[in-house]
Amino acid sequence: MRMSKRMENLPPYLFVEINKKIAEKRAKGEEVISFAIGDPDIATPANIIDRLCQAAQDPANHRYPETAGLPELRQAIAQWYQRRFGVSLDADSEVLPLIGSKEGIGHIALCFIDAGDIALVPDPAYPVYSMGTILAGGKPYYMPLLQKNKFLPDLDAIPEDIVKGAKLLWLNYPNNPTGAVAELDFFNRVVQFARQHDLAVCHDAPYSEICFDDYQPVSFMQADGAKEVGMEFHSLSKSYNMTGWRIGMAVGNAGMIEALKRVKSNLDSGIPQAIQYAAIEALSGPQDSIEKHNATYQRRRDLVIDLLNDIGLEARPPKAGLYIWAKVPQGYTSLEFANDLLDKVGVAVIPGIGYGSNGEGYVRLSLTIPDAGLVKGLSRLAGWQDSKHRFKAKK
Numbered sequence: 001m002r003m004s005k006r007m008e009n010l011p012p013y014l015f016v017e018i019n020k021k022i023a024e025k026r027a028k029g030e031e032v033i034s035f036a037i038g039d040p041d042i043a044t045p046a047n048i049i050d051r052l053c054q055a056a057q058d059p060a061n062h063r064y065p066e067t068a069g070l071p072e073l074r075q076a077i078a079q080w081y082q083r084r085f086g087v088s089l090d091a092d093s094e095v096l097p098l099i100g101s102k103e104g105i106g107h108i109a110l111c112f113i114d115a116g117d118i119a120l121v122p123d124p125a126y127p128v129y130s131m132g133t134i135l136a137g138g139k140p141y142y143m144p145l146l147q148k149n150k151f152l153p154d155l156d157a158i159p160e161d162i163v164k165g166a167k168l169l170w171l172n173y174p175n176n177p178t179g180a181v182a183e184l185d186f187f188n189r190v191v192q193f194a195r196q197h198d199l200a201v202c203h204d205a206p207y208s209e210i211c212f213d214d215y216q217p218v219s220f221m222q223a224d225g226a227k228e229v230g231m232e233f234h235s236l237s238k239s240y241n242m243t244g245w246r247i248g249m250a251v252g253n254a255g256m257i258e259a260l261k262r263v264k265s266n267l268d269s270g271i272p273q274a275i276q277y278a279a280i281e282a283l284s285g286p287q288d289s290i291e292k293h294n295a296t297y298q299r300r301r302d303l304v305i306d307l308l309n310d311i312g313l314e315a316r317p318p319k320a321g322l323y324i325w326a327k328v329p330q331g332y333t334s335l336e337f338a339n340d341l342l343d344k345v346g347v348a349v350i351p352g353i354g355y356g357s358n359g360e361g362y363v364r365l366s367l368t369i370p371d372a373g374l375v376k377g378l379s380r381l382a383g384w385q386d387s388k389h390r391f392k393a394k395k
């Protein structure tokens with residue numbers, strides 16, 4: 001058996017390794033408190049589940065769905081963008097439902113990237129932007145996201161020859177893993193940059209609804225001319241606690257949407273229709289659960305930030321998203337620190353290096369952990385100590 005060269009360049013997905021380690025510990029009977037994966041612990045709202053159950057009873061929904069999704073779902077997505085961001089979308093040509101946004105993010109590279117082509121990818125970042133590029137035969141060029149630049153890429157620092165060879169520009173705000181947000185002036189600048197260099201922009205925005213302290217994230221699609229140059233990926237996963245349901249969407253430039261639809265129609269057979277009806281209910285039904293869940297995440301955020309700062313791990317409260325990006329203690333790499341936490345106190349966090357070389361020096365903690373686990377996890381974190389470093393709570 002001879003596998004492709006492509007496989008040699010494809011590492012196992014970040015979470016596969018972390019989950020394996022956690023599972024090994026648990027199999028030995030050790031209790032692990034996991035701040036690792038951003039998978040909401042709160043249930044999907046009841047009205048959405050009810051709609052699924054109802055739709056599942058209808059034999060029409062047992063058949064193959066269309067790649068383009070139900071027209072009613074595309075309408076519901078367009079109306080949601082209008083209500084939430086004031087963005088007008090044509091439901092037929094500018095909206096495409098996805099089997100979770102991850103598949104669309106992975107597949108879009110096939111529409112733009114030929115062998116040797118460059119995609120501009122943030123570092124640190126959600127790994128699928130670069131892995132999709134590599135699977136398509138292209139090369140990611142990593143744009144550092146640095147604290148001194150508020151974790152926004154410095155577009156002017158990208159070398160001229162790289163920009164010339166680049167076809168795609170990836171961005172993600174509210175950002176995973178740094179917790180940073182971007183404002184409209186940055187997105188307007190991105191549109192200008194994309195026009196100047198003939199780039200297609202892919203903005204990934206699954207965390208736009210998870211926000212705190214009255215802050216409201218903006219959409220890339222609100223930028224002047226965004227539709228000319230780009231598209232946005234979004235998801236119901238985090239907004240409605242539907243990670244396991246696998247449903248998301250791409251919106252924006254009609255040519256990009258059409259290309260993605262063509263690739264997908266050749267590779268997948270759409271989203272189960274009962275799930276699509278549930279998604280319509282999520283987007284069009286009562287939205288009060290979002291505020292309620294955000295209050296829970298905000299309370300957890302404040303608990304984690306207070307504890308981290310008390311024990312001397314520098315971390316800032318994010319305005320949006322599900323993650324805390326904390327600096328590791330001096331003398332540790334992010335991997336050493338994460339391994340040490342897991343081994344000594346049974347707490348799992350993600351080492352920043354897993355998101356790219358500029359993630360070194362940080363670990364990511366997710367807020368998707370039930371309160372009892374959170375409190376226990378924080379008390380274990382406070383108790384972590386070793387010969388090199390000793391936490392001293394200020395209080």
Ligand SMILES: Cc1ncc(COP(=O)(O)O)c(C=O)c1O
Nearest residue numbers: 100101102126176204235237248
């Ligand atoms: C930045 C980012 N984009 C996309 C996704 C994928 O979301 P889904 O495929 O569940 O829509 C995630 C999931 O954690 C993410 O963090």
